[in-house]
Amino acid sequence: MQEQNSKAVRLESFGGPEVLGVQEIPAPQAGPGQVRVRVSAAGLNPMDWFMTADADTAARFGLSLPTGFGTDYAGVVDQVGDEVSGFVPGDRVFGGALSRAVAEFVVVDAAGGTAANEAYHTPDGVDDRTAATLTIAGRTAAAALAVVNLGPDDTVLIGGAGGGVGVFAVQLARIAGARVVGTGSATSADFLRDLGAEPVTYGDGLADRVRALVPGGVTAALDLHGTETVHTARELGVPDDRICTIAGQVDGVPAANGASATPSDLDEIARLVAASQLRVPIEASFPIKEIREAVELQASRRVKGKIVVDL
Known part of the structure; x- marks a missing residue:
């Protein structure tokens, strides 16, 4: 043959x-x-x-x-x-x-x-x-969200909210009932709003911009890009066990990756997509x-x- x-x-x-x-x-x-x-x-x-x-x-x-x-x-x-x-x-x-x-x-x-x-x-x-x-982005987002265990009383700051993992994390956090503040460039604001996040521009002064947007404070944070969101979350009083990174590493802050997720996480994400609850x-x-x-x-x-x- x-x-x-x-x-x-x-x-x-x-x-x-x-x-x-x-x-x-x-x-x-x-x-x-x-x-x-x-x-x-x-x-x-x-x-x-x-x-x-x-x-x-x-x-x-x-x-x-x-x-x-x-x-x-x-x-x-x-x-x-x-x-x-x-x-x-x-x-x-x-x-x-x-x-x-x-x-x-x-x-x-x-x-x-x-x-x-x-x-x-x-x-x-x-x-x-x-x-x-x-597979990779969905697993990673699910694993990171499992670390911070969001609920309806939470406001979560998501750094890199418009990226490949971010689009999943924002929507899954909203499905969990949390309020989402997402960092991005000025040009990504409308994109982030469409996902369900309240946009805030990353860079110098981020903590002050988040305080202005959320006077009551944030309760959790995901850093999907580097470490800026970690340091901002700490400045805002978020405890380390309610912060998670996927790309950068900061002593005392838990990290997650796709290997941390379970097969049921991916099945659930696919189900949500099929049901038009996640895009x-x-x-x-x-x-x-x-x-x-x-x-x-x-x-x-x-x-x-x-x-x-x-x-």
């Missing part, structure tokens, strides 16, 4: 967008306990280019050259290995395939459960582009041949919502 080839984004060296290229490689095959997915869309995340930027960082994620790119995917099961239950060819699925999602085919464990290697059934009413944005803004989509341009936009950190690569 002639070997089937497929397109995939590959890196022969670590670095920035300039090292990304599309190659023809042998199509992966599903082994025992695995399913192969014909990918239709792959969502990008900052972690994609961060963990392939240099050899030391890549090694922390278990990556070696040559390697693929991207983690979030959505598509259709087209091959099922032995000892698999719950999936059949033709099932629409989404999930995570660590640093190999921007490819025509990915193989994942049917009984996964980690963002690096998993498949979930895509609910009716959720298109593949949207499904391809859920995922997609700023741009690119064909696979324009992967460098897609990653350059992602790395600019000026994206409102998500970026998707179409396959």
Whole structure:
């Protein structure tokens, strides 16, 4: 039988967008306990280019050259290995395939459960582009919100509210009943309002602007970008155990990432999307041949919502 080839984004060296290229490689095959997915869309995340930027960082994620790119995917099961239950060819699925999602085919464990290697059934009413944005950002937002445990009596300050994780965190916080104040640039104010956040411009004087907006004070904070929101929250009197970071680290402040979330978190996010209770803004989509341009936009950190690569 002639070997089937497929397109995939590959890196022969670590670095920035300039090292990304599309190659023809042998199509992966599903082994025992695995399913192969014909990918239709792959969502990008900052972690994609961060963990392939240099050899030391890549090694922390278990990556070696040559390697693929991207983690979030959505598509259709087209091959099922032995000892698999719950999936059949033709099932629409989404999930995570660590640093190999921007490819025509990915193989994942049917009984996964980690963002690096998993498949979930895509609910009716959720298109593949949207499904391809859920795994990393949705897991991370859910994990961060679990740390601060919001309720209707809370006012939460969310730093980086318009980014890929932020769009989920803002809406999930509102669903939990909290009032949300979201930081962003002056040009993102209307975007943040549409999500359900009260916008405030980041930068010098942030604490004073938050006090003016919320005289009663904030009770919790999520820093989804660096550490500015952490220090502002402390200045506003928020205790460390009600602050959470995902990108920066501050002594005494808990951190969260997608690995902290549970499979039920992702199921619930997909259900909310299907029920039109949570929406995922997609700023741009690119064909696979324009992967460098897609990653350059992602790395600019000026994206409102998500970026998707179409396959």
